[in-house]
Amino acid sequence: MRIAIGVTGGSGAIYARRLLEKLQPGGHTIHVTLTKYGNWVWKEELDQDFREWKDGMKWDGEEGASDLIVDSVNDLYAEPSWGLKKFDGYIVAPCSMRTMSGIACGIADNLVTRFGDVAIKEKRPLILLIREAPLLELHLERMLALARAGVVILPASPGFYLKPKTIEDVVDFMVDKMISYLPEG
Ligand SMILES: Cc1cc2nc3c(=O)[nH]c(=O)nc-3n(C[C@H](O)[C@H](O)[C@H](O)COP(=O)(O)O)c2cc1C
Numbered sequence: 001m002r003i004a005i006g007v008t009g010g011s012g013a014i015y016a017r018r019l020l021e022k023l024q025p026g027g028h029t030i031h032v033t034l035t036k037y038g039n040w041v042w043k044e045e046l047d048q049d050f051r052e053w054k055d056g057m058k059w060d061g062e063e064g065a066s067d068l069i070v071d072s073v074n075d076l077y078a079e080p081s082w083g084l085k086k087f088d089g090y091i092v093a094p095c096s097m098r099t100m101s102g103i104a105c106g107i108a109d110n111l112v113t114r115f116g117d118v119a120i121k122e123k124r125p126l127i128l129l130i131r132e133a134p135l136l137e138l139h140l141e142r143m144l145a146l147a148r149a150g151v152v153i154l155p156a157s158p159g160f161y162l163k164p165k166t167i168e169d170v171v172d173f174m175v176d177k178m179i180s181y182l183p184e185g
Contacts, residue, residue, distance in 0.1 A: 001026070001028045001029070001088040001089065001182060001183065001184055002028070002029045002031075002085070002086070002087045002088050003023065003028055003029070003030050003031070003087060003088060003089050003090070003091065003182065004030075004031045004032075004033070004079075004080035004087050004089075004090045004091070004115050005019065005020070005030060005031070005032045005033070005090075005091050005092075005093065006032075006033050006034075006035070006038070006090075006091070006092040006093075006095070006099070006111070006112035006115065006116075007032065007033070007034045007035070007038040007039075007042065007050075007092075007093065007094070008034075008035045008037065008038045008092060008094060008095055008096040008098070008099045008112060009035055009036070009037020009038050009040060009041045009096045009098070010041070010094035010095055010096040010097070010099075010129075010130070010131040010132065010156075011041060011045065011094060011131050012045075012093070012094035012129070012131050012156050013038075013041050013042040013044075013045045013046050013094065014045065014046065014167070014171050015093045015094055015129055015156060015171055015174055015175060015178075016038075016042070016093050016094065017042075017046060017053065018168070018171050018172065018175045019091065019093055019175050019178060019179070020032065020057075020068070021057075022172075022175055022176075022179065023066055023179070024057060024058070024059070024065055024066050024068075025064060025065060025066070026066055027061075027064055027065070027066055028066040028067070029066065029067045029069070030066050030067065030068050030069070031069045031070075031071050031078065031079060031080050031087075032068060032069070032070055032071070033070070033071045033072070033073050033078070033080070033111045033112055033115075034050055034070075034073065035073050035096075035099065035110065035112060036073070037096070038073075041094075054068065054070070071111055072111070073110045073111050073112060074110065074111070075111055076108075076110075076111060076114055078111055080111060080114075080115040080118065081111060081114050081115060081118060082118070083118050083121060083122045086122075086124075087115075087119075087124060088124070088125070088182060088183050088184075089124065089125040089126075089127070089181065089182040089183065090115050090116070090118070090119040090124060090125065090126045090127070091126075091127045091128075091129070091178055091182075092112060092116065092126075092127070092128045092129065093127075093128075093129035093178060094129055094130075094131045094156060095128040095129050095130045095131070096131070096132075097130070097132045097136075097139050099112055099113060099116075100128055100130055100139070100142060100143065100146070101138075101139070101142050102116070103116030103117065103120075103126075103128070103146065103151075104142035104143070104145050104146050105142070116128075116151075119151075120149050120150065120151065123150065125152065125181050125182060125183070126150075126151045126152065127151075127152040127154055127178050127181050128146070128151060128152065128153055128154060129154050129155075129156050129174065129178060130143070130153060130154065130155055130156065131155075131156045152181050154174070154177060154178065154181075156174055157174075158170045158171075158173040158174050159173060
């Protein structure tokens with residue numbers, strides 16, 4: 001699969017890291033973009049730079065690993081920006097209210113909000129792992145508009161009926177849910 005993943009400054013960088021870990025052995029082509037606050041929160045919550053983590057993993061076909069392309073959030077010419085490139089799915093995890101609102105309002109001013117636009121206009125799966133509490137009325141209105149446009153609004157709200165024992169179990173619940181919306185999920 002060709003997948004575009006945006007990582008924003010919502011809390012929950014662990015979801016993005018685990019999502020990438022789970023997709024790493026699949027032989028996929030993954031484009032990942034971190035916003036400025038996505039980078040910031042990743043380091044703050046995971047005690048490691050995104051780049052350090054990425055360099056510690058096997059990518060780019062090594063032993064069947066997925067290819068990982070890191071695009072600059074300011075690069076609106078990168079492949080996820082192009083409708084013609086036909087990605088199988090677009091995920092924003094975690095998705096801040098800023099980025100969710102930007103996509104809902106059509107403000108394609110960085111690569112993540114731009115690929116949100118592209119996913120909607122090209123009718124491709126777009127999954128937003130949103131994280132905020134409490135949600136404001138204006139957030140809910142914008143999410144309703146997105147849901148009506150076919151976007152999967154997925155609150156980072158894990159179920160506990162599988163009796164998770166570790167934080168990893170809790171995180172995996174949401175990560176597996178995100179992956180289930182991709183074509184091969
Ligand atoms: C430690 C930390 C945690 C944050 N958690 C959230 C959050 O859970 N949800 C949210 O919408 N914004 C959160 N924010 C605020 C966003 O990072 C901020 O609105 C930022 O402008 C988002 O920009 P981006 O969407 O380009 O990443 C958090 C900020 C910090 C510093």
